[in-house]
Amino acid sequence: MLEATDLSVEFAGRGGRRARAVDGVNLSVGAGEIVALVGESGCGKTTLARTLLGLERPTSGRITYDGTPLSYTGRALKAFRRQVQLVLQDPMGSLNPRQTVYEAVAEGPRIHRLPSRNTAAVAGSEVAAAPVDEEALVASALSRAGLRPPERFFHRFPHQLSGGQRQRVVIAGALALDPKVLIADEPVASLDASVRGEILSLLLRLRDDLGLSALVVTHDLGLAWNIADRVAVMYLGRIVESGPTEDVLTDPQHPYTQALLSVLPESPQRIVLTGEPPDPTRIPTGCRFHPRCQLVAQGNGAPACSTQPLPILPAGASPQVACHMAGVDQTAVSSSGS
Amino acid sequence: MLTLEELSVTYRIGDTRAGRAADDVPAVRGVSLELAAGEALGLAGESGSGKSSVALALLRLLPRSAVVGGRVLLDGEDVLTMKWGRLRAVRWSSASIVFQGAQHGLNPVRRIGDQIAEPLLVHRLASGAAAEARVRELLEQVGLPAWRARSYPHELSGGQRQRVMIAMALACSPQLIIADEPTTALDLMVQAQVLTLIRQLIADHGISLLMISHDLSVLADMCDRLAVMYAGRLVEVGPSAGKFRHPYSQALAAAFPTVGDPASRLAPRGLAGDPPDPQELPGGCAFHPRCPVALESCASTDVPLRVSGDRAAACVLVGE
Amino acid sequence: AEPAQKKVIKIGVTQAVDSMNPFLAVRLVSGSIQRMIYGFLTVPDSKTLQPSPDLAESWTTSPDGLTWTFKIRQTKWSDGQPVTAEDAAWTFNKMITDDGAKTGNGPAVENFQSVTANGQELTIKLKTPQASMLDNPVPIMPKHVWEKVKNIAEYDAEVYPAVGSGPYVAVEHKKDQFVRLEANPDYWRGRPKIDELQIIFYDNPAASIVGLKKGDIDLIGRLNPSDFESLKGDDNIVQWNTQGRRATYLQINHGATTSDDKPIGDGHPALKDPKVRTALHHAIDKQKLVDEVQGGLAKPADGSIIPPLYKDYFWEAGGDQKIGFDVAKANKILDDAGYKKGPDGLRTMPDGSRKLQFRFSIHTDAPIEDKLAEYLTGWLKEIGIGLTTKRLDSSKFSEETGTTALFDIAISGWSVNPDPEEVLATHLCSRRPTASGEGGGTESFYCDPTYENLYLQQQKELDRGKRADVIKKMEERLYTDAPVIALYYPNDLEGYRKDRIASITPIPEDKGLLYGGSGYWPFYTVEAVSKDGAAADSGGTSTGLIAGIAAAAVVVLIGGFFVLRRRQGAADERE
């Protein structure tokens, strides 16, 4: 459905240096599929998500939706955004503190003049009598998001809701437009542990009931394991490994994925990577992971690691990995991990 | 070495002068805990359950709007009734704190070396060159080059800053370190680095640790014993190994799935309902509205911690 | 040498010196100071105000009145050099030849053909006869000092002691603060009776009154009525209230024309009608104005632009000629002339074309004029004439009322010198601006053949008595034709401390002026109360010391307070 091809996004950093936040990414989200995009902080996950929604313009590469490339004219974007919706990490921040739940959910339909057929109501003019069924629209979105009975929430302000409820309101706001794809950027990161499960269940349910596709951006591998069909691991602006969740998370191929999984508390041995998180303004030559790669650090790396860049992984469902060592010396990898 | 007896913290908000009734927020409601020397205790619980309030109460750092009850015995001395002068002497030299937000816990306009040395100077443990040497030593202990002493906080990454906070906490060689969510804001990999460091340091120096987090799996990994809070109360205390007994603890544990565990695959679990509002706590067991196994009696009777084996839980279902 | 014995008199003024260079200075205060530090050809006599010898010991005129010969007094500049006719000639020639030097007193030499010197003899040849020759306002400057100055127009003359030949020598000038003058021991009349004269500037008139009451200053002139009133009741202060030099009058746009007789401006047509002007005149209650606006401290004007101070030249209407306050008569005049009242109470032109709605131009920032405007508005309303007040800043005011004639009625006033020629000249045809709006200096755009003739007549008339008669005729003409309507003659209001000033002679000596007068007479004759002045002086310093010490003590106390707090707070303070 939604596909990114050779996507790059650069930012002008300080002192003229350019930060390549997204540096060649191929990624697709199929119909009814939940894809998890995982990676550490600053690797470009959010930038990728925003670019997919047209909120950021790619420096190169393109985004296609249902096969048609995304156009950046105001009208095209607006139409596109009826289909693809965004849910952000911070549900409190995503709601205007001066809007009630009702207004927050109705905002999308009003922008898109929904329901439009039988009324001439001017979008954005709150005072003009809105169509009778706007309320129905809002109510149905709220109940689909699990806020029942919806009328009870209409007049609440965000600060009168709990974190989980707020996130549901945000999701309801997206659902009110009947989108096909939902991009969720760390949807539960700021929620309490006990509440997050509920939101994740909601996403799964929406996928099952409405056939919604979703791209879930997260740094939490457990979350990916919880809900994703497919996982893409991102490192420094590139996807370094992708494939079905079971494959990637139980049998990681890339040393980076391996390290990530190893630091989970329950994992038997830890591979704690040294060094600071990478800087997108100074992308290393060769394999971009090589300065921190535990294999290279142990002297098990290939000479190509520091010199030869790796090809960009194609978008696709099959397991893929971008590593010079992948498949070459698996035994060495696992033994050195201990 | 640290004993909490029926510790309670109530925040008074609202303007009493304006004639409005003061709204009280009972953030901590009778917490009793004991921490032996050299022991690592984890305190878990979701947001707003009163974890930080407990931590701040230990050194009487709460704002003036907070009313503290009960006793906090630190080496047998009650912190809550100490003279201010004595209290200042105890602070940091007996117990130090590593706060959650490392970026805010450091003063942005002062060099980190000065900030690390400050407790040394305040407590007259070292001065001048000796303090400088100690700062260098501390920085090396937490794996930072000594020249970093001249850096400002913003020049450091989050992980480094948290290391500085840890170095600072170690400055006066306290017997107890309180770590309030020391890794929450950090990245996965950095979090692992910091936890490894803490684990190693307390082991090396034989320091007691009170670590606060909402992530049960992290605590289980770090601590000998775990305490779980809900709505200002302890609901469960016990060794970190072994299964939880209280339904809330269980739910909390289930919220962090084990990767590779087929049971949690495509089956996220959590608790229905909302976390309680400390100002409007439900009667009876505060957890009963969300409890998947609640009995009718739960709505009316509050259950104190019940000991069962090596752990204690506040639930009727946990037998004597 | 013995400063405690020094006799000092301090004069407060509310204007600062603009320039110490007499060629450039235009402010009144600068003129007053020049009078004290430089000699002039003549000065007004202290009794009669007639020209009397100053640097010019004596003078003669050629029969045609075109050549004047002055004999310069044998005296010394304050630096010991002799004063010669060369100095005077240099001064006048400098002004004739150097445009920059004309700034201060340019018009005074406009009529000069040539100026030559021969020893102590100064010869001035004029272009046309000029009776006012003896009222020349130009201070004579020491040639040997000033000829070294390259560019007069940019010279600030801040060199002290300044070389002069007046009763005082300027020894110090602090910009915007004060000028200090010391007695000139070599002054030809003899050394003044005090040692030092200080002229102290106040920006804030209220502060100057406070200063006088407190004794910071000893004398202050040019008071406005309310400030003058506020001196009442202070035993140490003498309130000095005499006839003044000024006349306040209305200037009426009676059909302004340029010097080539083309109409200019946008004056109301009704004002061209002398009957309307007379009606206006009748509608003004001058006595009421004096009482309300001037606090009674003025004389209502039943004459023209020359105030009664100048007895010789003063003219006053009497009998039938006198136009008194008479609203009914004013209304009748207007009714008869066909200006009919409309339903709104305003009259219209006889042809019905325009309402009689006039503008009244006054200065911004002039409270007295504001008040005056309100009274006029009230009275004119009663005769069916509307008046709206228009406030203008002084440059715009002088442009609109002096050049472009964009006014109907405007306030005006003139400070008249002992020789009234200049004020009379302001109503000459030649003073009207050119078509391109240049030149000028007219007070009324007046151009009247009768008046012109009279002017020429008085200019040539060197007999003082006869000349005065001609001048009075000119005043009469102005009164009846009413291009200007004199309102009142404000009194000269001053105040001084009698515990400081033992005696001071006004000019003219009989009920004359002190600071506000022309000439140095009052300050030449002033005598200080000897010991008090010194005592007060040292008292001033000691209060300064006390205040200083008090301030220091406060600082120390505050500092100590902090230190103490720090100490004591160290131990066990709660958070």
Added chain:
Amino acid sequence: MSTVSWVRRRRSAARFWADFRTHRAGVAGLVILAVAVVLALIAPLFIDSGVTNVVSGTGEKMAPPSLDDPLGTDESGRSVLLMIWWGSRTSLLIGFLAALLSMVIGTVLGIAAGHFRGWVGAVILRVTDWFLVLPSLVTALVLAAILGGSTATIVVAIGVTSWPSTARLIRAQTLAVEARPYIERSLALGAGHWHITTRHVLPNVAPLLLASTTLEVASAIVTESTLAFLGVSANKTSWGTMLRGSYDWGAATAGAWWYILVPGLCIVIVVMAFTLCGRALETVLNPRLRTRAV
């Protein structure tokens, strides 16, 4: 859904009022303000501009307060009380109009500077900064001196010199609001510039704007009086021109304390009322301050 928004408005107004009421100083300010404004508005029912006319000055000149003239008289025998009353109209009018002008300019430019990144914002910001550092009183003086001192020009002079701080405030607030995720969410919903600025930014800056405008009125009144005192205002009767009058007519040296004190105190009280009110509004409406008001 007008009922929904109506309910919302009423509720937030009620909440606001409940909050505001706790600020005693603010309430006091509001009461004084209301009284002052009402008095100014109803003045024409009782008196007319005649009270400021010298011809109508019937009392004794500079008479101390008495039963006839409770606040004494001025140099023309006019009642200071009546003049103050009538003059409050000019002072308040100038204060409000200047603040309004400054608010309008400030809001438009502030939102534009904050919303439009790139050169538009940069240019507006630069201009704002430029105006901000101009010494406002000096600039207002020059403007008033050059344009002449009518009410309109005084309003313009004050308004034109005082908007930049509003613009700065609004810009900062706009930036803060636009950094909030709900703007991103709104963009993702398909909103355009107009929607973002009018639906999200404006409502969020409006309260602060109200507070800042209230403070602005206060400083405009002071500025007007200063301009009048420095003699560039040709207004009929305002508190500033009354003070100027007391200065011109030597009230201080004549011991006419009422003539100096009364207009001055009126300025202080009204300005303070505006200030208290504005500050209370600020604390109530600025969430950043509210969280700290424990």
Added chain:
Amino acid sequence: MTAALDELEQAPARHGLLRYAATKAGGALLSIAMVIVATFFLFRMLPGDPVRALAQGRNMTPEQLDLERARLGLDKSIPEQFVRFVKQTLQFDLGVSYEYKRPVLDLIGERIGSTLLLTGTALVLAVSLGLWQGARAGWKPGSRFDKVSTAISLVLWSVPTFWLGLLLLMVFAAGIGPIPGIFPTRGSSSVDKPDGLAGVLDVGQHMVLPCLTLVAVVYAQYLLVMRSSVIDEVGQDYVTTARAKGLRDDDVRRKHAVPNALLPTVTLVFMRIGFVVGGAVTVEAIFSWPGLGQLFYEAIRVPDFTLMQGTFLLITVSVIVMNTLADVVYHVLDPRVRSA
């Protein structure tokens, strides 16, 4: 390695500051350019004929007027005049005062000293007092100290400067009732100012009232700004950390909260310098203080447009320069932006 890393870490910092200072200076220059342009057009909007204004009603022949016009370049077209104006301004030629017939720059030069003395002293006092009191008040909002300070500053904030000055003059210079008028009524020094220490005391005595007036008004602003700035810091985590370290409350405030709170205040303090300058106009007029403000006041009263224009230019430009300095100082003070 340490040394090398040091080099690496600090080099960009230094360049950062330099570059920052350079951009700020560039911005200031642009602002100054804008001031110059604006001044030109503002003063060209003047009603009336400047030459006639220059003549101040004195009688001048058409030739003289033409000559004067040519001298001032007023016979040229507006663009030409503009070029001329800019050129002259850049050469610090601010024209010749109508009133004083002297170069405006000279007039300014003569008076700038006393203004600097007065405003400088007032500023130092206002800043130190205001910031100190503001810090204390903000540290314990709601305390009695806070309430009293806030009340005082609110009153002072609402008081028109000139009115306060007049009252002070009437009370402390004239003396009322038992209060003796121990302060002088005008000026910056006595006519017979003694030398040495007594002279300094004399100037000090003259300065008390004008300084007090200026301080009173400005200090209130600084107090309020500092107060809210400190309130912002009170809840910060690093403050709690400092308290946890066992620091005394006073030390927490002085060593931790205040240095942080000072940073945003610095800009504001400088930003309000324009206010001090504005206040100086009224204060100098009331106390006959022979400074720039007085000069400006006179220029407005006359009105002397070249003088006004020159003083305006100078005041504005200096305020711009001060603000730029403040920005740079801020960057030096704040380590966060220093190396960014």
